[in-house]
Amino acid sequence: MSFTLHDYVLSGNCYKVRLLAQLLEVSYTINPVDFHPGKAHKSPSFLALNPHGTLPVLESGDTVLTDSAAMLVWIAQQHDKQHTWWPINDAECLAMTVQWLGFSSQLTESIGQLRLHTMLNRPADAETLRRQSIRHLRELENHLTEQSIRGQAFLCGKQPTVADIACFAYTALSPDAGLEHTLYPGIRGWLHRIRCLEGFLTMPGIYEAHETRNEHTAAS
Numbered sequence: 001m002s003f004t005l006h007d008y009v010l011s012g013n014c015y016k017v018r019l020l021a022q023l024l025e026v027s028y029t030i031n032p033v034d035f036h037p038g039k040a041h042k043s044p045s046f047l048a049l050n051p052h053g054t055l056p057v058l059e060s061g062d063t064v065l066t067d068s069a070a071m072l073v074w075i076a077q078q079h080d081k082q083h084t085w086w087p088i089n090d091a092e093c094l095a096m097t098v099q100w101l102g103f104s105s106q107l108t109e110s111i112g113q114l115r116l117h118t119m120l121n122r123p124a125d126a127e128t129l130r131r132q133s134i135r136h137l138r139e140l141e142n143h144l145t146e147q148s149i150r151g152q153a154f155l156c157g158k159q160p161t162v163a164d165i166a167c168f169a170y171t172a173l174s175p176d177a178g179l180e181h182t183l184y185p186g187i188r189g190w191l192h193r194i195r196c197l198e199g200f201l202t203m204p205g206i207y208e209a210h211e212t213r214n215e216h217t218a219a220s
């Protein structure tokens with residue numbers, strides 16, 4: 001089923017949806033919302049659609065989704081006939097996918113908020129956000145290193161799931177928040193493997209600079 005995405009081009013959460021739709025070759029319509037400087041996502045008409053006043057919003061018929069993780073599941077369940085992106089036939093992989101989708105929301109709260117502070121001067125406790133962001137990057141790095149030792153290239157197994165897409169966005173965009181990838185070889189390899197997926201779509205702020213050849217092939 002096709003859909004309309006209420007979108008802002010520099011939003012990491014909107015990008016997650018654009019990326020999965022592109023990978024699965026799903027067509028959709030974009031409604032650009034003036035997030036900055038217009039704050040159109042706080043206007044009365046937008047709040048009537050999404051009382052949280054956040055982007056993205058996905059609309060399809062009577063369906064209105066206001067959380068990017070829910071959108072990824074909705075798209076994958078309908079358009080991935082192999083059931084690898086939303087792995088309903090593998091209990092362990094499915095549970096891991098839900099767990100890492102939860103982690104992706106934490107990345108929005110740490111790296112995402114620090115990025116808004118760094119790029120748009122949003123008032124924030126930058127030191128606390130920085131500490132949380134680094135803790136999250138280390139947790140991701142440790143998990144990816146363990147996965148690599150098990151011969152698993154992605155967060156939940158040998159194949160990417162919606163959780164990889166959800167975690168990819170703010171991890172890849174962390175240099176915008178002043179957090180480079182230099183210290184995290186496991187993350188660099190994983191970012192590269194996602195970038196190499198057929199149909200990959202990029203966005204402003206995602207760089208290749210820290211990816212080096214011997215690291216990407218480690219777990220593939």
Ligand SMILES: N[C@@H](CCC(=O)N[C@@H](CS)C(=O)NCC(=O)O)C(=O)O
Pocket residue numbers: 011012013014041053054055056066067068069105108116
């Ligand atoms: N849980 C939501 C969070 C969405 C979210 O925080 N979006 C940001 C943009 S990336 C937003 O609209 N923030 C409102 C603001 O900063 O004014 C999701 O994953 O979709």
